[in-house]
Amino acid sequence: MCGICCVVSLFVQHTIGGFFKDGLLCNLRRRGPNSSQHLIKTVSDLSYQCLFSGHILHLRGLMTPQPLTDIDNNVFLWNGEVFNGIHVGTAENDTEVMFHHLSSCSSESDILSLFSSVQGPWSFIYYQASRHYLWFGRDYFGRRSLLWQFNKELDRALCLSSVSALSESDNQWQEVPASGIYKIDLKACAISESLVLTFYPWKYHSRENAIEETFLSGLDQISKDLPAYVSLTMSELKLSLITPVVPLNRTVPETSVDSHCRNITNSTVTVEDLHRFLAEEHKKKLVQQLIDVLSEAVKRRVLYLFRDTGQLTGEIPSMPTKKAHVAILFSGGIDSMLIATLADRHIPSEEPIDLLNVAFMIKEQTIQSKQKKQHELHSCQECCKKLDTTIVDNFSCFNVPDRITGRAGLEELETINPSRTWNFVEINVTLEELKRMRQQRIRHLVYPLDTVLDDSIGCAVWFASRGEGFITTQGDVKPYKSSAKVVLTGIGADEQLAGYSRHRVCFKKYGLEGLNKELGMELARISSRNLGRDDRIIGDHGKEARVRMTPTFSLPRVLLLGVLTSCCFHILLLTSNAKRAFVVLTYKGRFPFLDEDVVSFLNSLPVSEKADLTLPRGIGEKLLLRLAAKELGLTASTILPKRAMQFGSRIAKMENSNEKASDKCSRLQSVSVD
Structure with a gap:
């Protein structure tokens, strides 16, 4: 995980350093604490200049400071990782591998083919010196953040950055649409004194019938948010990238599901209902295929980590x-x-x-609201019977729905594998801390998104990914700081398997055809609604997902003292000769459900195989996923109804429960803590 930035000006006489504000530099350095470097390219005869800034969190291969340059004066900034498509050796650095491939490209088609083949999350900026081209963009799902800002005062200035700095100026930041990648011909723009972006969209390609389908609506959708002095155009040859996943199967079956499942009602949903589906050979085969492809996706994200021999935990103090x-x-x-x-x-x-479970302090409840809460959690009561009530009472003000189902889930996991140590980390957030950290850090990271939903999810993810809370060991509650290098999340499951309540509304109104359209839109907009924001949030802790780690230090007789800052958790190393060093314990946000192979498998299935919204909540939505969980030995959790993070953690009820999710959030705009 890195912070990358590029400032472009078509006027050499303007100082582009003024575009590079202190707040922006500070936010970039938080993403990449191991190395920070800047490079300015000035082409006087063409009257343009570029500032490149790279901030590195070193996780793989040899330390490779950015921006990277070569003998041809090309410049490369990379915030990503390669899971498949291009070979990266165990000891190699993926930035160097990608730069080597780019430097070998002799045409635009070669560059597009390269990025079409890379599987994994990425954003990049590449200056192709020989042709005066500046290339940039994000991966197909937009799993890495990249923002742009156009400067009205300087007319033809552009800033690209992993993260922004919230300001009161009229020059607003926007997320670079993940609809494709972009190119600026700096030579042509300098001569014409205009800023023109060439757009190369993602497109599906079917070899069987040679039909191409544009993934997003294209030029008009992107152009409407650009300033008047910036134009967007397609390449003359209509070149494009090929999507790394297959198109969505929009087949609608002529008949509904088998009648033996029709007797399932809201009052009778049980785990045994799932067992009936698994009795069907076809359904059982699909379930096993999902388990296999999802298991491989998880394996890629957890297996090839460097696991040091020190085996020191993040628990404080023992x-x-x-x-x-x-x-x-x-x-x-x-x-x-x-x-x-x-x-x-x-x-x-x-x-x-580590199981990171976040809860926001709940207000004192009326008898009626307590009864409503008990009814809401009725489906998991059996799993909660054996919980230690003393432990629950100690943090009763944080006893939100996700905390209760989390404890029940812990018991299921302990039953499946009792020999594993499952650290259930209770992350408790008070209103005062929420306000303080939103003001100091979170609102800057959520920006340029600004809705109530962005605030709720952004805050929940920030505190969860910080990984600081309590664990209970043999009845003792102890402070704990997660030392994990990888954090896995379930984002992408609801968007592909009809998990949200709005999918039921859509199905009731428009049937399976309407649901297909909705699911296609869900996946298309996941970059702008979720992933860029979440990358900025998790990256603020200096935490990110990467495989095959290389140790960066080896010190004997080390005493560890935890030092918590607003941006990350540092470890102060005191050696026997009293020398000091700081090392960042890193996280990586990983999304197994958005693995290209997982998405392709789910896209290949008709929606009727993935969900059945004629069935009640807790079984109909994400039906295929529930069957996979049942096949793997899970029980009560397989029929829990979907509950969004903002409601399960109770952050949505903490301040103003009358707001709508789509409303602009005034708390993200505030300049002082209430």
């Missing part, structure tokens, strides 16, 4: 002999339970797994 290298954003719902179960397959059995 430290057991083993530490977790993988954490899961964990609510006890079907998505996080399935990921935890599959992670258990691939992570060494002696290694703990």
Whole structure:
């Protein structure tokens, strides 16, 4: 995970350093604390200049400071990682590998072919010196943040950055649309004194009938948000990238599901209902295929980590002999339970797994609201019977729905693998801390998004990914700081398997054809609604997902003292000769449900195989996923109804419960803590 930035000006006489504000530089350095470098390219005869800034979190191969340059004066900034498509050796650095491939490209088609083949999350900026081209863009799903800002005062200035700095100026930041990649011909723009972006969209390609289908609506959709002095055009040859996933199967079956499932009603949903579906050979085969492809996706994200021999934990102050290298954003719902179960397959059995469970302090409740809450959680009461009530009472003000289902889920996981150490990390957030950290950090990271929903999810993800809370060991509650290098999340499951309540509304109004259209839109907009924001949020902790880590230090007789800052958790190393060094413990946000192979498998299935919204909540939505969980041995969690993070963690009820999710959030705009 890195912070990358580029400032372009078509006027050499203007100082582009003024575009590079202190707040922006500080936010970039938080993303990449191991190395910060700047490079300015000035082409006087063409009257343009570029500032490149790279901030590196070193995780793989040899330390490779950015911006990277070569003998041809090309410049490369990379914030990403390669899972497949291009070979990256165990000891190699993916930035260098990508730069080598780019430098070898002799045409635009070669560059597009390269980025079409890369599987994994990425954003990049590439200056092709020989042709005066500046290329930039994000991966197909937009899993890495990249923003742009056009400067009205300088007329033809552009800034690209992983993260922004919230300001009161009229020059607003926007997320670079993940609809394709972009090119600026700096030579042509300098001569014409105009800023023109060439757009290369993602397109589907079917070899069987040679039909191409544009993934997003194209030029008009992007152009409407650009300033008047910036134009967007397609390449003359109509070149494009090929999507790394297959198109969505929009087949609508002529008949509904088998009648033996029609007797399932809202009052009778049980785990045994899932067992009936698994009796069908066809359904059981699909379930096994999903398990296989999702298991492989989880494996890629957890197996090839560097696992040091020190085995020091993040617990404060006493430290057991083993530490977790993988954490899961964990609510006890079907998505996080399935990921935890599959992670258990691939992570060494002696290694703990951190389950990060966030809760926001709930207000004193009336008798009526307590009764409503009990009814809402009725489906998981059996799993909660054996919970230690003393432990629950200690944090009763944080006893939100996700905390209760999380504890129930913990018991299921302990039943499946009692030999594994499952660290259930209770992350408790008070109103005062929420306001303070939103003002200091979170609102700057959520920006340029600005809705109530962005605020709720952004805050929840920020506190969860910080990984600081409490664990209970043999009845003792202890402070704990997760030391995991990878954090897995379930994002993408609801968008592909009809998990949201709005999918039911759409199905009732428009049937399966309407649901197909809605699911296609969900996946198309996931970059702008979720992933860029979440990358900025998790990256603020200096945490990110990367495989095959290389140790960066080896010091004897080390005393560890935790130092918590607003941006990341540092470890102060005191050696026997009293020398000091700071090392950042890193996280990586990983999305197994958005693995290209997983998405292709789910896209290949008709929607009727993935969900059945004629069935009640807790079974009809994400039906295929629930069947996979049942096949893997999960029980009560397989029929828990979907509950959004902002409601399960109770952040949505903490301040103003009368707001709509789509409303602009005034708290993100405030300049002082209320």
